[in-house]
Amino acid sequence: MKIYDGVIDWGIKRARDSKMIALGFHSVIDGLVKVDPQKIDNLDLTIPQELSALPDSIKCIDDFWKGLIFSFVNGSALQLMIDSKEVYEWIMKTFGTGTLRLGGTSANMAKGLVPFPFEKILVYVYPLKKEIANLFPNSKNLFVVGKNGLDHPINAYDGEGVDAIHWIFEFSQGQSMTINGKVYTCPRSNRFIASWNPINSKLEVRDPFKSYVIDRAEEISHFLVSGFHIMQEVYPNGETVEDRIDKLLEFVKTVREKNSEMKFHLEFASIRRDRVRNAVEEKLFSRFDSLGLNEVELSWVARDMGYDEKDILNLDVERISQIISEV
Template sequence: MEMWEWDSIYHKSYEDIRSSIEDVRGIFVAYNSNIDAIKHIGVVDIEHLLMNVELKDVQEKVFEYPRQIESPSDLVARLIIAMRDGKAAEVPTNTTAIHDWLTDHLVFDSARMGGQAGIISNLLASMGIGKVITYVPWLSEEQAEYFVDSENLLFPVVEGGELVLKHPKQAFDPDNIPKINWILEFSKGMEVKFAEEHFVIPRDNRLIISSRPKWIRIEMSPELYERIPQLQADIDGAILAGYQMIKEEYEDGSTYMDYVEKAVNVIEKLKEGNPDIRIHVEFTSIQNKVIRKAILKQIVRQHVHSLGLDTVEVANALNVLGYEELAYSVINKGENAIVSLYEGAVKLLKELELERVHIHSLGFYICLVSKDCPVSTEDHLKALLFGSTVAAAQASHGEILSMEGTESGLDVPISVEGHNELEKLEKHLVRSGICCTEDFENGCISTPLYDALVIPTKVVSEPVATVGIGDAISATSFVGFLSKIK
């Protein structure tokens, strides 16, 4: 399909989903929200950081590829790696000393809502979704201030033995303290000189230093847990994120399996209240392979309907599911990377027994859908195009303040690179006998085992911010999907 034809379909799909989305009663969103301290790293900043660490240590760390930030050298090494590769990364730290070191050596540019669940809650509430019921176990007074002032944004609490929904600013625990992440953003084209290395950053992206203090727990009080089914009249779907906060072992002797079990129990409680509810998990970069595997096999498989991932997260998921060669092909971004990504989506749909797998990559989306999915491929395609439009608007302006504000995404051009990538995938699928050229034209492919949606997306050449774009893509596409079930 030519670019102008896609542009026409974008406009029609956007209007269609925008009207049907009013039928969605509400969404339950949990678990992670935090405060993001955002710093755009320039040449002077990286030079200053390098002056305050041992260069030899950083060189060694770059080679070792630290999976956790325990020292300033770890931090600078992971920043060098992220800038060199132009890849987004999220790396945990369990020590507040890293936050203190960054505060001493960098002044953040701004602070805003962070965490997948927090970002998604604010976005959907601003778009006017019926009810957005958000839940974070560590809601503090400071954190509550970063939730948008919207009457449809609610937080569940138990008062006098009854479930009550309040705005987060009326529901925080005064004893809780905020969780603060650092977002170190960098821009394409910046030259970096480090020891004997000299490179130019290939694309805009960021490194997230994710704070994991000891008191973080993915759980809820027994009183609230027992009343979750009472939300049945308020929600049609749930978007769950933040499972990366789970640790292998805790100081009190509990393990990751205790919190995996709690996570599954909450999903079952949601289903108890509404057997037709659809559960979406938004994946993220998880350094710990034990936790990554447990999330996929014990939480996602059989208990969840939908999974959202980016390219790196697909490779990480495939790796722990036993598809190391395919994972390498995805992450290597070679000539046939999109083919490997498509094949990876097929593996994930089957291995995790899902209803849908939505992969968002720069320039295109791949979404595989099971044959028993209650939404047609045509409507599913509309939901994806709607999600791309909203994400383009957010990338253009930095935030979405209303449903009307999403319409500007229609003015963003479709990615030429993404369109070209789809042509590569088309040739492979036709050669393999999976589909014919005509099937691929409208982005909808039907096979005996699954249906596939592949679309070129709208890409902002100079985004105001990159954090939260993937969350916007997945959340709004999923809500568009829900609107067609209704």
């Protein structure tokens, strides 16, 4: 308890001493759906036994079921992007929006930070519509860059509409479902996320946020970057993920030149597409000061490095420590 109290005190002091905290580039609306196994019983599906057998994105309804069932059977967190508008419409028709709440890595980080004594928390939200603006906490230290400078999201939104949604299918330890005549029991409470967000898939840093951060870089002490998991390998206009990450690096380089003391954190999230994940690993890992991953995400990085991913999924602490030291 003494160690815990000391860490809390240290963290509160660091928060008070910090300058503005910037968060980009992934804010969205989440739709929370509680999984009812009885509605899924007796599906005729082939269950992926390994992560490598999963689709890299959801292109058809069968891909959706594979991701959900794999996540349920293993009690593992998993996120897959929806590439098909038809599948997006089918999920909407089948499950509805669920319970709407604030989502996206950047927005959730902002929500988690506002209770702490940070003077200013600046979050990137594009497009900033009324529906998502209303989901942000009413906190005096939370800001977006609006037409008239810094303001709370609810005072800066432009229009209405839900342009993107990330469905979160939550399941609980001990729930059971029958697939192809066999009963599977979920070993650990977790969630499967199916994400539709084509509008932000290029991870484009738009104005007025971009100009504000460059002009006021000296006022920012920490920058937390996320959203790589919604990127595509090749875009309809011919751009590649490498092209888009290079543009992001140009922005990061410009900001670093303005403020060399700024700390950059990379939140990995579930980058299922191999080319996207490899581009992030090769181009960005060495450019950031810290890295955030869960056990599934770390297992993918370990596999890319030539290690057995099962060591991570089995929570082998020694192996996890070894791989993290080499990332």
